[in-house]
Amino acid sequence: MGSLIWDEENKWVGKQPWWKDxxxxxxxPASFKDSNGDGWGDLPGLISEIDYLSDLGVDVVWVSPIFESPQKDMGYDVSDYQKIYAPYGTIEDVDTLLVECHKRGLKVILDLVVNHTSIEHEWFKSSRSSKDDPKRDWYIWKPARYDENGVRHPPTNWRGYFAGPTWTWDEHTQEYYLHLYAPDQPDLNWDNDDCREAIYENTMRFWLDRGVDGFRIDTVNKYSKRRDFVDAPITDPTSPDQPAPEMWCNGPRIHEFIHEMYRKVLGPYNAVSVGELSLTPHPSQVIPYVSAAAKELDMVFEFSMIRLGNGNGFGAKYIYQPFPLSTLKAVTHKWQSFIEGTDAWATAFCENHDNGRSVNRFGDASTPEWWLKSSKTIAVWQATLTGTLFLYQGQEIGMTNMPASWGIEEYKxxxxxxxxxxxxxxGDEKRIQATMHGLQLMGRDHARIPFQWDDSPNAGFTSAGAKPWMRVHDDYRDINAAKQTKDPGSILNFYKRALxxxxQHRDVFVFGSFKLLDPTDESVFAYVKESPAPVNGQEGAKRKAVVLLNMSQDERLGLDVCQALGCAPDEIRLALDTTAQSGAGLKGGRPTLAGWESRVYVNFSV
Incomplete structure (x- = not known):
């Protein structure tokens, strides 16, 4: 009988980089913990809760943007990469965060936003000052087009991510500048060599030299734009602005740029990197970014799964599109198996700052009972997926979307x-109602309400007399970290067990292959995980696990576990169960699953 614990020499999968498991x-940070009562989360607040994160069992703290910014897009509009936005704290606070995290064996990565800057950045101020300025070409400027009546129009008909055109007219220099997001976020011109070198020096080496361990790299596949700047096809006749991601996603020089970033910065510093790879739905497009041989990025976020329910991503993004469990299964399987037989790597996640809460989208928050059970099932799902796991603040306590009773005025x-x-x-009332419904499920605001620490006023996020920058959830007295810390049956304590x-079984869950079972079942999500190499060289002897997720309220009969694992019942152990029966053996070949119950069975015969 082989040990179920991965041996210290990593012999089953070979020596692997630390970040993979x-x-x-x-x-x-704005919503995590406020230390000074101004209603805005800050670095000292984060530092005060590092033990909470360490106790949870995570290894890396990823801090969303904290740099100097006018905050038109919550820090994704940087005006100075070497200063900290004052309400967050100071550079010295970052130094303290690094020391305290490293002391506990935790690493820290920062959010790197270099597709665009703020209009308040000195680079852009120089660029727009004159057509002859040395930094003019650091951004993308184009002359106007004029119709037969002499009316001025933007250089192209592209629609931006935040609605409206991607071009804004600059009266001073009489040209348009490009911005894929808000007009306050002009795109940098990565085709300019000096601009790229300034990015590497000012935004990356500066922080790596202070001890940061790496970066989450925002909008990583948008740095290379097509240079012909032609109109996109008209796919939305109701709008003058047309979706045009083919003009700026995965552009002609993108792999050259990312490889250069690796060669000049990421590689020499041994910095971990995870890129935000939007609108890249085919594995053949993704693998070149994360192939170890390519020397570009360690891993990326691919969004097919987390975008389920979205409309077309542009005008109808928030017109909700219901989807069956079989679709979730198929998408999960696709992005779990795409790296098999390659030197690429995957990520696992179901929440981030740009999406609604997972329990509302993939679970069942209709009652406290289903909220509790489905949140634990989501934990099982995530903890058993291949690749590097990412959790988002509040996911571990089952934080939910803002109440449906809250109006649009609460959406910031x-x-x-x-x-x-x-x-x-x-003026279309049906569209207004559908958009609001979609925002109530998928809006970015849900992930940004204050973290619920305890049942004191303002949920312990800030002092009782303060006004939080976003409203605290109405349910914070029932859902909070302090309450769950004391409750052995809580979601928080379940996440600790799952992690x-x-x-313990990283060879199976982190590095193992993923085989989907019964893809058409609309209630039970079942799959087999298998370690990548035989145990102790035994031919055909690989560790396996079966994961059974009942993603419905009804009692369901699971599949034959013995058959799936290829062994007898007395060789199978229940490694994790949402009803706290872990450790029990298998009783019968096909277990019965209560509503939203999930189980993980492992074969310990090898």
Whole structure:
């Protein structure tokens, strides 16, 4: 009988980089913990809760943007990469964060936003000052087009991510500048050699020299634009602005740029990197970014799964499209298996700062009972997936979307407000209602409400007399970290067990292959995980696990576990169960699963 614990020499999968079996935890600092009562989360607040993160069992803290910024898009509009936005704290606070995390064996990565800057950045101020300025070419400027009546129009008909055109007219220099997002976020011109070198020096080496361990790299596949700047096909006749991701995603020089970033910065510093890879739905497009031989990125976020329910990603993004469990299964399988037989790597995640809460989208928050059970099932799902695991703050306590009773006035995000305003401007009442419904499920604001620490006023996020920058959830007295810490049956304590199991059986869950079972079943999500190499050289002797997720309220009969694992019942152990029966053996070949119950069975005969 072989040990179920991966041996210290990593002999089953070979020596692997530390980040592959690490669990990353994303902190949205404005909403995590406020230390000074101004209603805005800050670095000292984060530092005060490092033990909470360490106790949870994560390995890396990813801090969303904290640089100097006018905050038109919550820090994704940087005006100075070497200063900290004052409400967050100081550079010295970052130094303290690094020391305290490293002391506990945790690493820290920062959010790198270099597709664009703020209009307040000195680079852009120089660029727009004159057509002859040395930094003019650091951004993308184009002359106007004029129709037969002499009316001025933008250089192309491209629609931006936050609604409206991607071009803004600059009266001073009489040209348009490109911005894929808000007009306050002009795109940098990566085709300019001096601009790229400034990015590497000012935004990356500066922080790596201070001890940062790497970066989550924002919008990583948008740096290379097509240079012909032609109109996109008209796919939305109701709008003058047309979706055009083919003009700027995965452009002609993108792999040259990312490889250069690796060669000049990421590689020499041994910095971990995870890129945001949007609108890249084919594995053949993704693998070149994360192939070890390519020397570009360690891993990327591919969004097919987390975007389930979205409309077309542009005008109808927030018109919700219901999907069956079989679709979730198929998408999960696709992005779990795409790296098999390659030197590429995957990520696992179901929440981040740009999406609604997972329990509302993939679970069942209709009652406290189903909220509890489905949140644990989501934990099982995530903890058993191949690749590097990413958790988002509040996911580990089952934080939910904002109540449906809250009106649009509680939505602070630029994207939410722009899409809603666009619907109102259409005058179509059905579209207005559908957009609001979609925002209630998928809006970015849900992930950004204050973290629920305890049942004191303002959920312990800030002092009792303060006004939080976003409203605290109505349910914070029932859902909070302090309450769950004391409850052995809580979601928080279940996540701790799930993460320990993932580490203990990392050869199966982190590095193992993924085989989907019964893809058409619309209630039970079942799959087999298998270690990549035989145990102790025994031919055909690989560790396996079966994961059974009942993603419905009804009692369901699971599949034949013995058959799936290829062994007898007395060779199978229940490694994790949402009803706290872990450790029991298999009783009968086909277990009965209660509503939203999930189980993980492992074969310990090898």
């Amino acid at each position: 690490a669990t990353f935890y994303q902190v949205y 995000d630029i994207e939410s407000n722009n899409f809603y305003a666009e619907a109102v401007e259409s 320990k199991m993932r580490k």
